[in-house]
Amino acid sequence: MNFSFKTYLNKTTDAATLAVFRIGFGVMMCYGIIRFWAKDWIDTVYLQPKFHFKYYGFEWVHVLGNYTYLLFLICGLSAIFVAIGYKYRLAIITFFISFTYIELMDKTVYLNHYYFISILSFLMIFLPANAYFSLDNYKSKKAFNTMPKWCVDSIKLLLGIVYFYAGLAKINSDWLFRAQPLKIWLPSKYDLPFIGETVMQQEWFHFAMSWSGMLYDLLIPFFLLYKRTRFVAFLFVIFFHVFTRVLFPIGMFPFVMIVSAIIFFDATIHHKILNKIKSLLGFISAKAKPIQYKQVYAVRYSKLILPIIGLFFAIQLLFPFRYLLYPGELFWTEEGYRLSWRVMLMEKMGNTTFKIVDKNGNSFLVNNSDFLTPLQEKQMSSQPDFILEYAHYLGDHFSSQGHKGVEVYAKSYVALNGRLSQLFVDESVNLYQEKESFKHKDWILPFKDEIKGL
Amino acid sequence: MKKLIYIFAVFVLVAACSESDDSNDNGVVDNYNRAAMQTNLADNIIIPSLESFKTSLETFSDANSTFVASPDQVNLDNLRAAWLDAYKKWQLVEPFDIGQAEVIGYRNQMNIYPTDVDNIESNIENGNYDLTHDNNNDAVGFPALDYMLYGLADSDTELLNKYQDVKYITYLTDLIEAMSMITEEVLTDWTTNYRSLFVSSTNNTLTSAVNKFINDYIFYFEKGLRANKIGIPAGVFSTNPLSEKAEAIYNGSNSRDLAILALDNAQNIFNGKTSINSEIGEGFYSYLVQLGRTDLATLINTRIDDAREKILLLNQDLKTQVEIDNTKMNEAYDALQLVVVSLKVDMLQAFDVSVDYQDADGD
Numbered sequence: 001m002n003f004s005f006k007t008y009l010n011k012t013t014d015a016a017t018l019a020v021f022r023i024g025f026g027v028m029m030c031y032g033i034i035r036f037w038a039k040d041w042i043d044t045v046y047l048q049p050k051f052h053f054k055y056y057g058f059e060w061v062h063v064l065g066n067y068t069y070l071l072f073l074i075c076g077l078s079a080i081f082v083a084i085g086y087k088y089r090l091a092i093i094t095f096f097i098s099f100t101y102i103e104l105m106d107k108t109v110y111l112n113h114y115y116f117i118s119i120l121s122f123l124m125i126f127l128p129a130n131a132y133f134s135l136d137n138y139k140s141k142k143a144f145n146t147m148p149k150w151c152v153d154s155i156k157l158l159l160g161i162v163y164f165y166a167g168l169a170k171i172n173s174d175w176l177f178r179a180q181p182l183k184i185w186l187p188s189k190y191d192l193p194f195i196g197e198t199v200m201q202q203e204w205f206h207f208a209m210s211w212s213g214m215l216y217d218l219l220i221p222f223f224l225l226y227k228r229t230r231f232v233a234f235l236f237v238i239f240f241h242v243f244t245r246v247l248f249p250i251g252m253f254p255f256v257m258i259v260s261a262i263i264f265f266d267a268t269i270h271h272k273i274l275n276k277i278k279s280l281l282g283f284i285s286a287k288a289k290p291i292q293y294k295q296v297y298a299v300r301y302s303k304l305i306l307p308i309i310g311l312f313f314a315i316q317l318l319f320p321f322r323y324l325l326y327p328g329e330l331f332w333t334e335e336g337y338r339l340s341w342r343v344m345l346m347e348k349m350g351n352t353t354f355k356i357v358d359k360n361g362n363s364f365l366v367n368n369s370d371f372l373t374p375l376q377e378k379q380m381s382s383q384p385d386f387i388l389e390y391a392h393y394l395g396d397h398f399s400s401q402g403h404k405g406v407e408v409y410a411k412s413y414v415a416l417n418g419r420l421s422q423l424f425v426d427e428s429v430n431l432y433q434e435k436e437s438f439k440h441k442d443w444i445l446p447f448k449d450e451i452k453g454l
Numbered sequence: 455m456k457k458l459i460y461i462f463a464v465f466v467l468v469a470a471c472s473e474s475d476d477s478n479d480n481g482v483v484d485n486y487n488r489a490a491m492q493t494n495l496a497d498n499i500i501i502p503s504l505e506s507f508k509t510s511l512e513t514f515s516d517a518n519s520t521f522v523a524s525p526d527q528v529n530l531d532n533l534r535a536a537w538l539d540a541y542k543k544w545q546l547v548e549p550f551d552i553g554q555a556e557v558i559g560y561r562n563q564m565n566i567y568p569t570d571v572d573n574i575e576s577n578i579e580n581g582n583y584d585l586t587h588d589n590n591n592d593a594v595g596f597p598a599l600d601y602m603l604y605g606l607a608d609s610d611t612e613l614l615n616k617y618q619d620v621k622y623i624t625y626l627t628d629l630i631e632a633m634s635m636i637t638e639e640v641l642t643d644w645t646t647n648y649r650s651l652f653v654s655s656t657n658n659t660l661t662s663a664v665n666k667f668i669n670d671y672i673f674y675f676e677k678g679l680r681a682n683k684i685g686i687p688a689g690v691f692s693t694n695p696l697s698e699k700a701e702a703i704y705n706g707s708n709s710r711d712l713a714i715l716a717l718d719n720a721q722n723i724f725n726g727k728t729s730i731n732s733e734i735g736e737g738f739y740s741y742l743v744q745l746g747r748t749d750l751a752t753l754i755n756t757r758i759d760d761a762r763e764k765i766l767l768l769n770q771d772l773k774t775q776v777e778i779d780n781t782k783m784n785e786a787y788d789a790l791q792l793v794v795v796s797l798k799v800d801m802l803q804a805f806d807v808s809v810d811y812q813d814a815d816g817d
Contacts, residue, residue, distance in 0.1 A: 188806035191657045349803045351795045362693045365685075413795040420750060421799045453539070 009306070011149040012296050014267030015132035016274055018152055019085070022129035023277070024259040026083025029095065029117065031251045033076035042068055045109055049373050049394050052106040053386055056436050061104040068105075072097050082124075085134020089125070090240055096121040100182035107386075108379045112343050113253040116162055123158060123312065126305045127151045131297040133274050141290070144297035151299070152263065154309055158316070160221035163340040165320050167217030172453030173212065174331070174346070179206035181347035182213075189247055204337035216240055225263040248344065277340045282342060298438055326440050331416060332447035334383055335440060350382030350424060352412035357396050359405025382414045383439050386427065408432040422448050474568065478496050486734070486744040488664050489658040491726065494736040495667070498728045503546040503719075506640045510540040511634050520632050525617040527610060534603050538708060541596045545715040546760055549674040552666055553652065560636055562591045567682070568699050570599035571605070585632040589723045597701070602626050605704030607651035616765055658807060665807045668738075672797045680790040683713045684765070689781035697776035697782075709772040713765055721758045738801065747804045754796045760762050761789035 036042065039332045046052075046063045054061065064071055075098035081091030100118045103110075128147055130136040137143035174180045183206045190196045199205040217237065223233035241254030262269070299305060323336030330337055331346050357363040369392070380386040392406040399406045407430040413419035422445075425431075429443040517536040521529040544564060551561050563586060570592040577583040577593055587595050591696070592598075602625070608614040616622050644652075655663035682701070689695035702707045718730055726737025734740065742751035764786040769775035776783055 184803065184806050188658050191659070347803055347806070349799045351799045353791075358693075364689070364693050365691050367691060413799055415799045415803050418747075418803065420753065421795055 009148065009150060013149040013152050015128075015144050015147045015297060016267050016270040017263060018127060018129045018131070018147065018155075019133040020084060020270040021152075021155060021260070021263045022088075022124070022134070024085050024262065025120075026079045026081070027126070028252065028259055029079035029121075030076050030083065032256075033072055033079060034306050035252065037069075037072055037076075038215040042072055044373070045375075046105055049106070049108075049376055051376075051390075052369055053108050053376065053380070053389055055104055056385070056438070058104045061101060063105050069097055071102060075102065080435055085130040085136050086139075088130035088134060088136055092121060092124050092129070107338075108283045108376050110296050110338055110369055111251075111253070112339075112341060113250075113256060114294040115339055117256070119312075119316070120155070120158060122403050123309070126274070126309060127154065128299060133277075141292055142294060143291050146295060147297040148299055150306075150309075154313075155260075155263055156221075157313065159257075159263070160225075161313075161316055163217050163221045163339055167214055167219075167344050167347055167454050169320075169340070169342045170210070170214035170217060172451050174417050174453075174454075175210050176449050178417070179203070179210045181345070182206045182209050184418055185248070192246070204245060212242075223443060224261060227266075230264060234261060234264070244344075244432075250344075258319075274373070276427050282323055328440070328444065329451055331451055332414075333441065333444050334385070346417055348382045348414060348416050349378075349421075350412055350414040351421075352381040352387055352410055352424070355409045355411065356396055356403070357407040357409065358396065358398075358403045371397075381412065382424070384444050385436065387412060387425060388431055388434060388436055388441070391434075395432035406432060414449070458634075461720075477607075486741050488655055488741075491738075491741060492653040492656060492664055492667070492735040495723070496644070496652050496728050499723060500550050500625040501641070501644055501649065502728070503543070503713050504550075504637070504644060505541070507543040507547045507620055508634075508637050508641055510536070511630070511637055514540045515630050515634055518627060521617075522623050522627060524613055525623070527614065530614060532602070534705075537599055537603055538705070541702070541708075541712065542715055544596060545712055546719045548678055548716070549644065549671060549720065551670050552559045552663070552676065553640070553648035555640045558586075558636060558639065559588070559591075561678075562588070562634060563636055564595040565597065565701075566591045566595060567597035567694075567701055568703070569595075569601050571601060574598055574601060574625070578621050580619060581624070582750065585628060586636075594632060598629055599626075600702050600704045602629065603704070604706065628673065628725045667804060668802075671723060671738075672794075672802070673722075675790075675797060676794050679713070679716050679720060680787065680794055683716065683772070684783060684787045684790060685710070685793065687772055688780055688787055689776075690784065690787050695780050697773045700771075700776065702772040703771075706771050706773070708766060708770065710768050710770045710775075713772065714762065717762055717765065721755065724754060724758070742801065742804055745804050749801075750796065750800050750804060754793065756791070756800065757793045757796055761786065761793055764789040 043060060045148075046068050050294060052063060075095060078091045078098060081087060082095055096118065103114045103118060128144075129145040131147050133143070162320070170176070183203070186200045186206055186209065189200050192200060210387040220233055220236065220240075223229040224237070238258055241258050244250060245254040262273075271342060298414060319359040320336075320340035323330045323340070328335070331348070345368055353368070354366040355363050368380075372380060372390070380390050387410055391410060395406050395408045409427055409429070410425050411427045412424035413421040414424040424445060426443045426445055431443070434441070434443060514533075514536040517529070517533045523532045548565060549563055555561065573590065573593040575589070583590060583593075602622070605621070606614075606616045617626075652663045652667075658665065685691060687695065687697055687700040697703075701712055703709070722728070722730060724737060725739045726735030727733070728735070739751045739755070742748070742754075763784070768782055768786060769778065772783070
């Protein structure tokens with residue numbers, strides 16, 4: 001076993017594969033930053049709100065005022081540097097830090113694919129993605145034709161985890177036997193040409209989409225790995241992601257996944273892609289001084305790097321199951337819901353109002369729109385950690401206004417996957433006294449139905 | 455190993471054909487005819503309500519002409535009766551803050567209360583005012599008339615004396631004229647222009663008329679009805695009750711009726727009914743039923759009925775009710791809040807309409 005593992009670590013693969021991945025990643029990330037900026041979301045998401053929802057343990061991450069634009073600029077530039085492979089290591093570290101910092105500034109806009117990009121860029125710090133076809137090669141006049149196979153495999157593994165775990169999460173009774181939430185979402189796409197008024201309205205279609213979505217997520221990594229199914233699987237990848245893009249406002253994610261999936265192909269494809277790029281850059285490469293090509297890139301500090309990557313994947317495999325440590329329905333409490341590849345799994349809406357009581361027994365309700373943007377209010381209304389954090393913010397706010405002995409109570413109604421809304425939190429609990437922690441929040445009222453499954 | 459592909463294809467096919475019988479929500483299909491709903495709303499509810507309101511304003515204006523010619527007690531009583539009738543008809547129009555009404559801020563020029571007495575008096579004193587200006591929103595419309603017809607003085611004799619001053623006569627007449635003008639403008643736009651857009655703009659987008667109407671309806675129920683009429687005077691949002699912020703406080707005996715009319719109207723819109731006694735027509739109720747959510751459609755009607763019962767327990771003057779027993783006001787508020795939850799959480803989830811949250815990606 002130990003021997004075969006060592007053999008595996010000594011296996012090599014073509015360095016062009018990771019070069020293509022690096023270029024695709026850098027270009028798309030740069031485009032993503034430009035897109036975010038162009039839509040003025042830096043302002044609406046980060047600068048306009050008076051108050052930001054923080055990840056537990058990352059309360060020290062603050063929005064940087066107008067310097068937030070600088071942060072986005074740095075992030076976008078580092079993505080370009082990654083793409084061209086110039087000072088790659090520094091560039092990818094800068095990208096990882098700036099991108100992750102941006103995501104930590106406010107959890108209102110949490111998306112699984114942002115988390116995916118954060119951890120992928122973390123992984124890429126340890127991979128020699130500039131070993132081939134990079135400006136770093138041009139400068140050092142040194143390039144490598146091959147590199148250890150695990151460098152490429154680790155990205156495939158991460159992609160595989162994302163898909164497979166997203167598939168596992170769909171194995172639940174709401175998704176498979178009630179076709180929820182697709183049964184709510186698909187009929188509302190009645191505007192789509194041809195399919196909008198027809199199949200989108202058919203119950204069998206909602207079930208078909210639910211089941212095939214689950215099977216797609218579970219199986220696609222394996223079909224991409226296996227040579228003879230790879231091409232068809234890739235067509236499926238394109239179809240599936242384009243289709244979901246048409247249906248839902250999921251931004252860049254589908255394209256990131258399509259481009260990433262190219263990594264599963266043979267190196268011949270990657271060489272073709274690189275040749276295409278070379279021919280586009282013809283006038284520059286013609287001037288290039290000869291580069292000395294060496295055979296195998298040897299990973300430096302591999303004694304340190306391999307355990308880090310091993311630990312990274314151990315965490316990735318275990319972390320999504322942390323919800324098992326909490327009582328109650330995961331979709332209801334959302335304890336262990338994020339960072340676990342639970343994508344487009346539920347339709348959850350809430351209405352949560354807060355009552356401020358002072359020590360004289362005077363009380364009044366808070367108008368949430370005085371403090372939160374509509375998007376923040378929507379996210380806050382159905383997620384317990386948001387409710388708690390906001391309750392503390394309100395408590396602090398009204399205490400600083402001179403109210404004495406402030407208590408904060410929430411009245412919250414939440415509807416999940418087309419069930420009638422029910423009371424969500426115990427309205428007799430003073431949330432201002434409740435502390436955020438990794439422990440179960442016992443002030444969340446139990447879910448009155450049952451969702452079976454993983 | 456093409457087998458694997460076949461296996462996959464078969465899986466997908468099987469999945470495609472497997473219809474679960476576990477589902478207890480009846481066949482959900484959203485072939486709901488939104489154009490029919492919009493047409494019913496426009497032709498049987500919105501435009502007739504505006505027409506009837508316009509007629510009542512004309513009657514009111516005529517009564518004013520008589521009063522202006524000879525400001526005596528009989529003519530004052532007639533004028534007040536015409537005002538009350540128009541105010542009641544206004545309740546049926548207020549929810550429709552869409553089309554030209556939205557463009558010109560119709561609601562803000564008709565029913566912002568509490569009215570600002572100082573602003574009114576200074577306008578009267580100056581004689582130089584633009585009643586359509588935003589700064590005058592709290593010095594115009596029904597609440598300003600409430601003050602002009604009931605609040606100018608402690609007794610009717612003194613009040614009539616005020617109208618010996620031509621400035622008061624002028625302001626009174628200008629108020630009514632301004633209201634008639636913008637009502638005419640809104641109604642004309644509906645019949646000549648906006649109706650055709652309203653009944654055809656049925657896409658599921660942020661700006662389509664059907665989605666705007668759904669959002670506006672919920673907004674009205676939450677703010678115009680629940681908060682303004684009941685919640686704010688009851689002090690739900692403040693440390694102390696604010697009885698002065700109730701509707702029609704100078705009249706002093708009709709704010710409960712106005713709230714009931716508003717609630718009846720909101721329920722009629724929900725049910726697609728012309729009046730409380732007519733048949734259920736195309737509207738949110740039938741839309742929910744079509745989506746297999748009869749449970750929700752019924753619950754919303756039950757909750758509105760419960761809220762009506764709570765409001766009917768109140769004093770005919772809500773200001774008085776706040777002052778003598780605010781608990782009942784709070785109970786009415788709670789009952790209305792339950793309707794808001796059903797509309798805002800459950801109904802919006804069922805319709806899955808694009809709401810005007812800021813644009814952002816989801817996942």
